[in-house]
Amino acid sequence: MRMTVFGTGYLGATHAACMAELGHEVLGVDVDAVKVDRLCQGEVPFFEPGLPEILSRHVESGRLRFTTDYAEAAEFADLHFIGVGTPQRKGDFAADISHVEDVVARLAPLVSRDAVVAGKSTVPVGTAARLQEIADRSAADGVRVDVVWNPEFLREGFAVEDTLRPGRIVVGLSDPECAARALIDEAYAPIMESDPCPVIVTDLATSEMVKVSANAFLATKISFINAVSEVCEAAGADVTVLADAIGMDPRIGRKFLGAGLGFGGGCLPKDIRAFMARAGELGAAQALTFLREVDTINMRRRDKMVDLAAEVCGGTVIGTTVAVLGAAFKPNSDDVRDSPALNVAGMLSLKGARAVVYDPQALDNARALFPTLAYADSALEACEGADVVLVATEWGEFVELEPAAVARVARGRVLLDGRNCMPGERWREAGWTYRALGRGVSAPADARAVAGAAAAVAGSAALARV
Ligand SMILES: NC(=O)C1=CN([C@@H]2O[C@H](COP(=O)(O)OP(=O)(O)OC[C@H]3O[C@@H](n4cnc5c(N)ncnc54)[C@H](O)[C@@H]3O)[C@@H](O)[C@H]2O)C=CC1
Numbered sequence: 001m002r003m004t005v006f007g008t009g010y011l012g013a014t015h016a017a018c019m020a021e022l023g024h025e026v027l028g029v030d031v032d033a034v035k036v037d038r039l040c041q042g043e044v045p046f047f048e049p050g051l052p053e054i055l056s057r058h059v060e061s062g063r064l065r066f067t068t069d070y071a072e073a074a075e076f077a078d079l080h081f082i083g084v085g086t087p088q089r090k091g092d093f094a095a096d097i098s099h100v101e102d103v104v105a106r107l108a109p110l111v112s113r114d115a116v117v118a119g120k121s122t123v124p125v126g127t128a129a130r131l132q133e134i135a136d137r138s139a140a141d142g143v144r145v146d147v148v149w150n151p152e153f154l155r156e157g158f159a160v161e162d163t164l165r166p167g168r169i170v171v172g173l174s175d176p177e178c179a180a181r182a183l184i185d186e187a188y189a190p191i192m193e194s195d196p197c198p199v200i201v202t203d204l205a206t207s208e209m210v211k212v213s214a215n216a217f218l219a220t221k222i223s224f225i226n227a228v229s230e231v232c233e234a235a236g237a238d239v240t241v242l243a244d245a246i247g248m249d250p251r252i253g254r255k256f257l258g259a260g261l262g263f264g265g266g267c268l269p270k271d272i273r274a275f276m277a278r279a280g281e282l283g284a285a286q287a288l289t290f291l292r293e294v295d296t297i298n299m300r301r302r303d304k305m306v307d308l309a310a311e312v313c314g315g316t317v318i319g320t321t322v323a324v325l326g327a328a329f330k331p332n333s334d335d336v337r338d339s340p341a342l343n344v345a346g347m348l349s350l351k352g353a354r355a356v357v358y359d360p361q362a363l364d365n366a367r368a369l370f371p372t373l374a375y376a377d378s379a380l381e382a383c384e385g386a387d388v389v390l391v392a393t394e395w396g397e398f399v400e401l402e403p404a405a406v407a408r409v410a411r412g413r414v415l416l417d418g419r420n421c422m423p424g425e426r427w428r429e430a431g432w433t434y435r436a437l438g439r440g441v442s443a444p445a446d447a448r449a450v451a452g453a454a455a456a457v458a459g460s461a462a463l464a465r466v
């Protein structure tokens, strides 16, 4: 079947390419002409494993095209997916839904026969109903544009796999009997034939809330373990062992109990804030006040990492060099939106350290967002002359770093593990001080290394003041 996808960012470009992979004819639409040009050449303008292969294959075959032309899109198909951004609104916590509104307001008048708009963007509950009103107002006489909601649960880094083999498909309809259902069923029919998953058909409001509730739960789980991690730090307990142990209870589960620098990215942080804001608008603010704490705990982890860097440097990071390994908000992505890694690098720099950042995929995005930080082209280059090496994103290549190789270029012997991902014992055996969030201070041998590092740092601080 034919379909369009409005918005060709992380979500939209993936959805468009995967729909083509499923055998559909797809037209991707974006207002960003530069992005559309690159996509037309078969190039993915961001890093997402597996996406370039399928996107270029279908652009070449002609099954997948991209345009900035809304009129062409209105004519091309009867099913229009929306995957445009819903960022945090400037000045408050609410979601900015102006882009989704813009799509419907511009598309509906151009549609010449009945059509379905299927929203995939993450939106505050009530948005679909509002879009239906816009569609009803803007569509030509005798033309019906039905708005349905079909939230997306893909994870960056696994976006292709998650789209082609989803865990569930949620469809929100204003009327269970409406004709729109048949078009959505047709779009996902190839998945149902090859690798079926549960399909939950519900009303619009529930479908919108399923999505934000899922993200709020994941964020809460991460902040829960990070709050426990703070107590572990105070008590000298080990949060990673604790997470393994509680995670063995199938009612809890080990996933999303990864303690460390906490969650970032273009979704979890803004989605919990927008959920709180919407609950407030609906008169249910009390219901979600705990999400404010979830947010606060999350942001506190970043401060804690900066404090830990100061502690291992003898009280201050002024004049020190810190190698920050990682810039993306998580591995297997080049996304630096609300990245804990860059936030920590920025804070270290503001406190007087020279933060040298390296990331295997996110350097261009990081440079564009934080042009004043120092950047290196490899992990070892970032570690050159570093007093402290701080792992902020758990890329595999960092986990596999050889302590001896890093020791040859670094000045200090302190490894800070912001993701509890490094083989700490190996680094300790190689003479490094290994410190991680949520795990008590290490053995006396490490204390000597800290003292050594502090002395080196004091020396470099003195040099910096000259
Ligand atoms: N990134 C992800 O992993 C996931 C994102 N989501 C949700 O999907 C939505 C999009 O997120 P991303 O793809 O990450 O954002 P993004 O910022 O990467 O992409 C948004 C795209 O929409 C385009 N756009 C803006 N206004 C437009 C308009 N009027 N017409 C056509 N295109 C327009 C922008 O130029 C941009 O290319 C958000 O609501 C997000 O919460 C949901 C699940 C996963």
Ligand SMILES: O=C(O)[C@H]1O[C@H](OP(=O)(O)OP(=O)(O)OC[C@H]2O[C@@H](n3ccc(=O)[nH]c3=O)[C@H](O)[C@@H]2O)[C@H](O)[C@@H](O)[C@@H]1O
Binding pocket: 122, 152, 153, 154, 155, 156, 157, 215, 218, 222, 255, 256, 257, 258, 259, 260, 261, 262, 263, 264, 265, 266, 267, 268, 329, 330
């Ligand atoms: O709505 C969205 O955009 C998406 O948001 C998240 O996906 P994503 O942001 O790609 O990344 P996650 O894997 O969920 O990680 C989010 C953040 O939490 C952090 N995290 C994750 C897991 C964990 O145990 N600990 C932890 O700190 C990660 O480092 C990362 O910064 C959800 O997992 C997706 O289901 C959802 O579709």
